[in-house]
Amino acid sequence: MTSTDPGADVPPLLDRPVVMIGPMGAGKSSIGKKLSRRLGVPFVDTDRLLAQRHGPVAEIFARDGEPRFRELEREVVAESLAGARVVSLGGGAVLDLQTRSRLQQADVVLLTVSPEAVAARLAGSSRPLLADGGMDAWRAIAREREPVYRSLADLVVDTSRRPVSHVVDDVVAWLSTRAPEAAPVPVPTDRRHREADDS
Numbered sequence: 001m002t003s004t005d006p007g008a009d010v011p012p013l014l015d016r017p018v019v020m021i022g023p024m025g026a027g028k029s030s031i032g033k034k035l036s037r038r039l040g041v042p043f044v045d046t047d048r049l050l051a052q053r054h055g056p057v058a059e060i061f062a063r064d065g066e067p068r069f070r071e072l073e074r075e076v077v078a079e080s081l082a083g084a085r086v087v088s089l090g091g092g093a094v095l096d097l098q099t100r101s102r103l104q105q106a107d108v109v110l111l112t113v114s115p116e117a118v119a120a121r122l123a124g125s126s127r128p129l130l131a132d133g134g135m136d137a138w139r140a141i142a143r144e145r146e147p148v149y150r151s152l153a154d155l156v157v158d159t160s161r162r163p164v165s166h167v168v169d170d171v172v173a174w175l176s177t178r179a180p181e182a183a184p185v186p187v188p189t190d191r192r193h194r195e196a197d198d199s
Contacts, residue, residue, distance in 0.1 A: 014041055014084035014107075014175070015084055016084060016105060016106055016107065017080075017081050017082075017086070017087050017107070018035065018039075018085075018087070018107045018109065018171070018175065019081070019103060019106045019107065019108050020035075020087065020088045020089065020109050020111055021089050021091075021093075021094055021103075021108060021109070021110050021149055021152060022091065022111035022113070023112075023113065023118070023138070023142040023145065023146075024091045024118070024138060024141070024142075025113055025117075025118035025138070026111035026112060026113040026159055027113065027159045027164065028088040028089070028111055029045050030164055031159065031167050031168060031171075032045065032086045032087070033045075034165070034168050035086050035168050035171055035172070036085065036086035038168055038172055039172070039175075041084055041085050042083075042085040042086070043085065043087075044080040044085055044086070044087045044088070045087075046073065046076050046077050046087065046088065046093060047088075047090045049076050050072055050073055050090075053072075053076070057069065057090075060072065070092070073090060073092075073093055074093075074099060077089060077093050077096075077099050078098070078102060081103075081105070081106060087106075091141070092141075094149060094152060095145070095148065100148070100152060103152050107155075107175065108152050108153050108154045109153070109155045109157065109171055110149050110150065110152070110155070110156045110157070111159050111167070112156060112158045112159065112160075113158070113159050113160050114158075114160040115138065115139055115142075118135075118138065155171065155174050157171065
């Protein structure tokens with residue numbers, strides 16, 4: 001496959017979506033976008049797509065409430081997961097049972113980030129779930145969702161102090177081991193997890 005990064009070593013054509021999940025500020029959109037360029041496949045940011053169709057996320061929360069937002073989000077996610085592409089999910093999308101079921105047919109990458117690293121990234125954020133609580137709200141939300149993230153993840157990569165390009169390299173290398181042409185690897189009953197870091 002031809003990559004937009006000359007000379008990049010990329011895995012063969014994807015046969016299903018690669019999905020970025022994780023807390024707010026983990027870098028899902030920036031990493032997903034660069035990964036899609038490396039792989040030469042489309043990129044979909046479900047929050048951005050939802051906003052294009054229904055208005056800013058903060059306005060949907062204020063006008064219709066979180067339950068309605070999650071309903072609209074479920075529809076956009078279902079559409080976005082159809083086909084070989086890189087998809088960035090909103091932090092709370094995994095709370096939906098139907099979405100979690102659909103992710104069984106995708107390669108799921110959990111991006112983690114430390115509170116210290118995310119504080120600068122979210123400075124001045126207007127995200128509705130942070131409006132009243134700031135970083136305390138972020139910590140509480142991340143802690144509550146972490147078990148769900150971990151249960152869905154095929155690969156876990158920390159983004160706290162690493163350049164986007166290094167994180168993308170990790171994901172590309174991992175995808176290469178899962179490509180159709182790669183030698184089959186025994187998979188246990190539970191979904192396989194791997195931690196990728198700089199240690």
